[in-house]
Amino acid sequence: MSVTLDLPDDVVRRLTAEAARRGTELADVIAALAAQLPAADRPARHRRLAFVGAGASTSGITPKMDELLEDGFGQD
Structure with missing residues (x-):
């Protein structure tokens, strides 16, 4: 699924840096962070x-x- 987000520049820099640190894609970092959220139900x-x-x-x-x-x- 494709999603477009409008995030502050500093947030994008932090997410991008974390993706580089992990050696993965930005989407993978965002997915990992989202997986830590409580279940919607x-x-x-x-x-x-x-x-x-x-x-x-x-x-x-x-x-x-x-x-x-x-x-x-x-x-x-």
């Missing part, structure tokens, strides 16, 4: 962070912590 995990006395709070820090976790805070 697997639902996203909704993580919650709660502390004693803050878990049921609708105000304060708990909603902000949940928002940060949903945005991927702390994930590599």
Whole structure:
């Protein structure tokens, strides 16, 4: 399948450099990176962070912590 992407120049340079480092094609590097993504049919995990006395709070820090976790805070 053929796909056209409009990527920033620095991203293209990094991908091209990685392909050269691996001795492979750019498409192979992109495919390898895509293979690391979660399966499309697997639902996203909704993580919650709660502390004693803050878990049921609708105000304060708990909603902000949940928002940060949903945005991927702390994930590599």
